[in-house]
Amino acid sequence: MIASTVNREPTVNRLTALFRERFGSEARIFRAPGRINLIGEHTDYNDGFVMPSAIGFYTWVAVAKRPDRTLRVYSEIFDEEITLSLEELSGPPRRHWSDFIRGVAATLQEAGHRLSGANLVIHGEVPLGAGLSSSASLEVALALALTAVAGVNLSRLELVKLCQKAEHEYVGTRCGIMDQFLASFSEEGNALLLDCRSLEYRLLPIPRNLRLVVCNSMVRHELASGEYNLRRSDCETGVKLLQVHLPAVKALRDVEIQDLELYRSELPERVYRRCRHVVTENQRVRKAAAALEASDAEQFGELMYQSHASLREDYEVSCKELDLLVALASPIPGVFGARMTGGGFGGCTVNLVSADNTADFQSRITQAYLQETGITPMVYVCQPAQGAGEWTGASNKV
Numbered sequence: 454m455i456a457s458t459v460n461r462e463p464t465v466n467r468l469t470a471l472f473r474e475r476f477g478s479e480a481r482i483f484r485a486p487g488r489i490n491l492i493g494e495h496t497d498y499n500d501g502f503v504m505p506s507a508i509g510f511y512t513w514v515a516v517a518k519r520p521d522r523t524l525r526v527y528s529e530i531f532d533e534e535i536t537l538s539l540e541e542l543s544g545p546p547r548r549h550w551s552d553f554i555r556g557v558a559a560t561l562q563e564a565g566h567r568l569s570g571a572n573l574v575i576h577g578e579v580p581l582g583a584g585l586s587s588s589a590s591l592e593v594a595l596a597l598a599l600t601a602v603a604g605v606n607l608s609r610l611e612l613v614k615l616c617q618k619a620e621h622e623y624v625g626t627r628c629g630i631m632d633q634f635l636a637s638f639s640e641e642g643n644a645l646l647l648d649c650r651s652l653e654y655r656l657l658p659i660p661r662n663l664r665l666v667v668c669n670s671m672v673r674h675e676l677a678s679g680e681y682n683l684r685r686s687d688c689e690t691g692v693k694l695l696q697v698h699l700p701a702v703k704a705l706r707d708v709e710i711q712d713l714e715l716y717r718s719e720l721p722e723r724v725y726r727r728c729r730h731v732v733t734e735n736q737r738v739r740k741a742a743a744a745l746e747a748s749d750a751e752q753f754g755e756l757m758y759q760s761h762a763s764l765r766e767d768y769e770v771s772c773k774e775l776d777l778l779v780a781l782a783s784p785i786p787g788v789f790g791a792r793m794t795g796g797g798f799g800g801c802t803v804n805l806v807s808a809d810n811t812a813d814f815q816s817r818i819t820q821a822y823l824q825e826t827g828i829t830p831m832v833y834v835c836q837p838a839q840g841a842g843e844w845t846g847a848s849n850k851v
């Protein structure tokens with residue numbers, strides 16, 4: 454299946470019918486996609502570079518305005534309905550899906566955007582806890598839905614930043630901006646090269662003879678478990694220690710590998726390795742962008758392997774199942790590169806595969822992983838998909 458060529462009408466019709474049945478009215482429909490990251494992992498919160506691409510799995514939100522200050526939200530995945538008052542949204546993370554709803558609504562209101570009550574139904578296609586950014590896709594789709602019915606006007610960039618803030622303050626993950634940005638700004642057929650400091654971005658077309666194939670290890674990750682935030686604070690420690698000698702350094706983005714080596718002895722070993730991953734990963738993203746623009750799939754693939762090794766050895770966010778998927782993929786004909794994608798500790802690999810070899814790749818990797826682990830991986834063949842918007846039948850309204 455190529456996710457972006459899926460006919461969406463059945464999903465929309467089912468969601469509309471579900472909404473009508475539950476709330477007795479018509480709904481507007483919004484959606485935002487999940488993503489893979491081609492390269493540039495754990496660089497976004499270091500002001501660095503990333504190259505994500507949307508996949509054709511979306512979080513869908515059906516919404517209609519209510520006359521009061523209540524949000525009634527039904528999640529299809531959890532088969533659960535919650536009720537929230539827009540007057541009482543504060544509080545610490547509860548480790549429940551409602552944190553996202555509370556967080557997005559509260560953050561929008563704290564920024565001065567008065568929301569109105571709404572009924573909502575959420576339908577998620579992005580696998581949860583798989584490193585494919587189900588969280589950001591929910592936040593962005595929800596923010597679009599809530600602001601639309603309240604008649605609130607805010608720029609896409611402000612919306613993206615508020616969604617990221619919601620995740621920090623109401624979910625507890627100090628994530629970077631990549632996922633929310635990509636969910637909002639991606640365009641079909643393209644990866645997006647983002648400078649996470651200036652937030653300038655460039656679309657990079659994925660050559661039509663290549664496919665992005667996602668292999669889900671089926672090992673669930675849990676970013677909020679603390680490991681993610683620990684990586685982030687190791688990076689901040691590195692910056693503080695380097696600033697003693699390099700006062701111009703504001704983030705690891707500003708550090709050259711030569712400087713890191715020069716002051717290596719001043720950093721705890723673990724902090725040094727975390728920094729080395731980020732510094733070298735930023736270099737790889739820039740090289741990968743040049744390779745993609747030159748249609749050099751081999752070079753791009755090589756950088757993906759290097760990225761994976763760095764995440765495994767220096768950043769220590771891989772796991773044995775992800776390492777196995779990468780090792781199993783590399784000898785398969787037509788594979789240019791493979792690496793873990795997303796936060797890590799489980800989840801998925803992304804594989805750059807020649808279009809002609811995709812079906813063969815799919816069956817070989819499935820068999821091999823099953824044989825080694827007893828687990829059947831989910832394998833999705835993706836083409837870069839369109840970013841968030843309102844569903845209007847044929848396409849998104851931007």
Ligand code: GLA
Pocket residue numbers: 490493494495496497498586628629630631632795796797
């Ligand atoms: C998660 C975060 C992102 C990014 C990646 C790692 O997906 O939400 O901001 O840090 O991990 O690259």
